[in-house]
Amino acid sequence: EAGVVQSPRYKIIEKKQPVAFWCNPISGHNTLYWYLQNLGQGPELLIRYENEEAVDDSQLPKDRFSAERLKGVDSTLKIQPAELGDSAVYLCASSPRRGGSSYNEQFFGPGTRLTVL
Amino acid sequence: DAKTTQPTSMDCAEGRAANLPCNHSTISGNEYVYWYRQIHSQGPQYIIHGLKNNETNEMASLIITEDRKSSTLILPHATLRDTAVYYCIVRTSGDSNYQLIWGAGTKLIIKP
Numbered sequence: 001e002a003g004v005v006q007s008p009r010y011k012i013i014e015k016k017q018p019v020a021f022w023c024n025p026i027s028g029h030n031t032l033y034w035y036l037q038n039l040g041q042g043p044e045l046l047i048r049y050e051n052e053e054a055v056d057d058s059q060l061p062k063d064r065f066s067a068e069r070l071k072g073v074d075s076t077l078k079i080q081p082a083e084l085g086d087s088a089v090y091l092c093a094s095s096p097r098r099g100g101s102s103y104n105e106q107f108f109g110p111g112t113r114l115t116v117l
Numbered sequence: 118d119a120k121t122t123q124p125t126s127m128d129c130a131e132g133r134a135a136n137l138p139c140n141h142s143t144i145s146g147n148e149y150v151y152w153y154r155q156i157h158s159q160g161p162q163y164i165i166h167g168l169k170n171n172e173t174n175e176m177a178s179l180i181i182t183e184d185r186k187s188s189t190l191i192l193p194h195a196t197l198r199d200t201a202v203y204y205c206i207v208r209t210s211g212d213s214n215y216q217l218i219w220g221a222g223t224k225l226i227i228k229p
Binding site for chain 1: 158163204206
């Protein structure tokens with residue numbers, strides 16, 4: 001079974017430039033997450049989708065970050081314009097169904113390492 | 118803020134059991150404890166989770182104290198490939214909008 005696919009794996013841009021990350025979740029997984037991970041820290045949730053609906057975007061800095069999940073499958077996370085402090089690893093994860101009384105583990109992709117110069 | 122406290126780093130000899138402690142003294146009665154690990158340059162990987170009872174799977178065992186204020190992840194026969202950062206996480210309550218609040222984790226180094 002193919003895992004969560006993310007691209008690109010690495011991205012270097014200058015500040016004020018736009019950047020986009022793409023995620024293809026595991027087939028059949030309804031829930032999709034975008035996380036940000038700074039060096040030496042655990043992941044921080046940016047946004048969670050149930051199918052095509054963003055059900056939790058409270059941690060997404062909406063002045064510069066946006067995300068979409070058209071057709072409830074692939075997802076794109078965009079930053080415009082990027083700032084120096086956005087340098088981090090951006091992780092995408094998916095799980096089989098929305099959270100309920102029984103936990104559904106999250107399957108993570110390898111992440112995209114963003115460097116803003 | 119993370120609801121768990123873990124040592125920053127630990128060493129363990131290859132072939133021995135690795136015991137990773139976690140403190141979650143403010144855990145609520147309906148909150149689960151989860152463990153993930155993250156090998157260098159990879160995304161996190163689910164290991165195990167539990168509520169009250171001890172749990173075991175093919176990767177590890179999870180021992181939760183009776184008062185649920187702490188737990189220990191046990192890797193019974195550590196190998197070099199178990200070198201990773203291990204995260205102990207408490208799931209926030211509320212099924213409809215739960216989150217995993219991640220701390221900084223424990224960097225476990227398995228030595229030959």
